[in-house]
Amino acid sequence: MKKLLLLAVVAASLAGMMQSCKPDSPDGGSTASLTVAKKQRSLVVYHTATWCGPCGLYAMPEFKKLVAANDIDNIVPVDYHSSSSSRLVPLWTKAGNDTLFIAPFAAQLLTTVSNIDVTTGQYSIPTFWLNNSLIGSSNIKVGDIQNNAVTANSNPVEIGVAASASASGQTLNIKYKLKAFAPEAGSDYYVSAFIVEKTVNTLQTVSGSGDVATDHERVIRASALTNAAGAPTAFSTAAIMTSPAANAEVEKTISWTYTAIPQAVKDKYATFGLPWWSWNPANTGVVIAVWRKVTDPVKPFYLVNTVYADVK
Numbered sequence: 509m510k511k512l513l514l515l516a517v518v519a520a521s522l523a524g525m526m527q528s529c530k531p532d533s534p535d536g537g538s539t540a541s542l543t544v545a546k547k548q549r550s551l552v553v554y555h556t557a558t559w560c561g562p563c564g565l566y567a568m569p570e571f572k573k574l575v576a577a578n579d580i581d582n583i584v585p586v587d588y589h590s591s592s593s594s595r596l597v598p599l600w601t602k603a604g605n606d607t608l609f610i611a612p613f614a615a616q617l618l619t620t621v622s623n624i625d626v627t628t629g630q631y632s633i634p635t636f637w638l639n640n641s642l643i644g645s646s647n648i649k650v651g652d653i654q655n656n657a658v659t660a661n662s663n664p665v666e667i668g669v670a671a672s673a674s675a676s677g678q679t680l681n682i683k684y685k686l687k688a689f690a691p692e693a694g695s696d697y698y699v700s701a702f703i704v705e706k707t708v709n710t711l712q713t714v715s716g717s718g719d720v721a722t723d724h725e726r727v728i729r730a731s732a733l734t735n736a737a738g739a740p741t742a743f744s745t746a747a748i749m750t751s752p753a754a755n756a757e758v759e760k761t762i763s764w765t766y767t768a769i770p771q772a773v774k775d776k777y778a779t780f781g782l783p784w785w786s787w788n789p790a791n792t793g794v795v796i797a798v799w800r801k802v803t804d805p806v807k808p809f810y811l812v813n814t815v816y817a818d819v820k
Contacts, residue, residue: 542670542671542672542683542684542685542759543670543685544668544669544670544685544686544687544757545668545670546665546668546689547581547665547668548660548661548662548663548664548665548813549580549581549582549583549584549661549813549814549815550582550583550584550638550639550656550657550660550661550814551584551586551638551639551795551797551811551814552574552583552584552585552586552636552637552638552653552657553586553588553621553636553637554567554568554571554585554586554587554588554634554635554636555588555590555621555622555631555633555634555635555636555637556568556571556587556588556589556594556633556634557589557590557591557593557594557597557633558589558594558595558596558710558711558712558713558724559591559593559594559713560594560633560634560713561713561714561715561716562634562646562715563633563634563646563712563713564712564713564714564715564717564720564722565646565714565715565716565717566634566646566647566715567634567636567645567646567648568634568712568722568724570648570649570650570653571585571587571636571650571725572723572725573650574650574653574654575725575726577650577654579654580816582657582658582661583653583654583657584795584797584814584815584816585725585726586702586704586726586727586728586795587704587724587725587726587727587728588614588617588621588728589614589727589728590610590614590615590617590618590622591633592610595710595711595780595781595782595783596708596710596724596727596783597610597611597614598610598611598613598614598728598729598730599611599782600612600740601769601773606770606772606773606776608777608780611730611731611740612739612740612741613730613731613733613740613741613742614728614742616741616742616743617700617742618631619806619807620742620807620808620809621637622635622637623635623642626806632645633645634646636648636653638653638656638657638660639660639811640807640810640811643656664689664690665689665690665813666688666689666690666691666692666800666812666813667686667687667688667689667691667697667749667752667798667800667812667813668686668687668688668689668813669684669685669686669687669796669798669813669814669815670684670685670815671683671684671685671794671796671815671816671817672684672817672820673792673793673794673817673818673819673820674819674820675789675792675819675820678765678766678767678787679763679764679765679766680703680732680763680764680765680766680789680792680794680819681761681763682701682732682761682762682763682764682794682796682817683759683760683761684699684701684759684760684796684815685757685758685759685760686699686748686749686757686758686759686798687755687756687757688749688752688753688754688755688756688757689754689755690754691749691751691752691753691754691756692800693751694751695751695800695801696747696749696750696751696800696801697747697748697749697750697752697798697799697800697801697812698743698744698746698747698748698798698799698800698801698809699733699743699744699748699760699796699797699798699799700731700733700742700743700744700795700796700797700799701731701732701733701762701764701794701795701796702728702730702731702732702794702795702797703728703729703730703731703732703764703792703793703794704726704727704728704729704792704793704794704795705726705727705729705785705791705792706725706726706791706792706793707723707724707725707791708723708724708727708783708785709721709722709723709724709783710722710724710781710782710783711781712724726793728795729785730764730766732762732763732764732794733745733762743799743809747801748760748798766785766787768787769784769785789819789820790819792818792819793816793817793818793819794816794817794819795814795815795816796814796815796817797811797813797814798811798812798813798814799811799812800812
């Protein structure tokens with residue numbers, strides 16, 4: 509299935525309404541001490557859309573099995589919507605204008621974890637990406653994903669990562685720590701900090717059955733990182749580790765605040781059928797992904813490790 513990707517061009521000076529960044533172990537709150545294990549994990553990105561019938565019929569059931577396996581110390585699964593017509597695409601509101609846009613960070617992430625043709629803006633879904641490779645589409649089985657992860661996780665640990673997150677009102681306090689075990693000489697390392705809604709129910713098109721009310725899991729809703737203008741960004745704008753030596757460590761703390769969509773905007777776009785994101789720390793998780801910067805002009809970031817943390 510092919511769909512032309514509609515990307516919004518948003519002025520860098522405009523901050524995302526649903527994103528804000530202030531002065532980054534799968535458990536514990538943000539005050540808990542972090543210890544980085546020499547542990548390799550795989551990031552699995554399920555690229556999908558709620559209008560995609562084959563996604564609903566074939567791929568989504570396998571993704572749900574992957575989440576249900578609850579093997580986050582080996583596999584971190586995320587559900588990623590980039591199409592402007594998918595009900596679960598990350599959204600933000602342009603300051604001073606209630607027009608909805610595809611979040612800039614989603615467009616940035618797209619070229620790294622999808623088979624998009626950058627010359628045409630076209631891509632096919634469903635797809636499953638594990639770390640840096642496409643591993644399957646509608647024919648993928650959860651066992652295939654798990655087997656690929658076993659192979660990937662047997663590689664030497666380049667950079668280890670631990671993370672924790674806690675909520676204070678509508679603000680998330682996120683801590684992450686990196687440790688270099690076998691860093692590539694002369695390389696710089698960047699991070700992503702994605703906030704995911706653990707479960708959200710909305711319609712999913714299923715081939716042969718039409719639109720079906722479905723629980724979607726581990727849906728990327730926001731990025732906790734911003735650029736200098738305050739707009740959400742998929743990757744840290746500066747290297748977190750620069751040419752690190754073995755055993756070098758770095759720890760960062762960031763915070764992100766949820767802002768509810770005004771009722772007037774909800775009313776205006778009621779016909780979209782969007783499941784507006786309702787803040788619930790118990791239904792929220794954080795994914796920290798570590799990337800090595802490479803020279804590829806299309807896919808400039810290479811995934812080296814990841815970790816998932818529930819919000820406490």
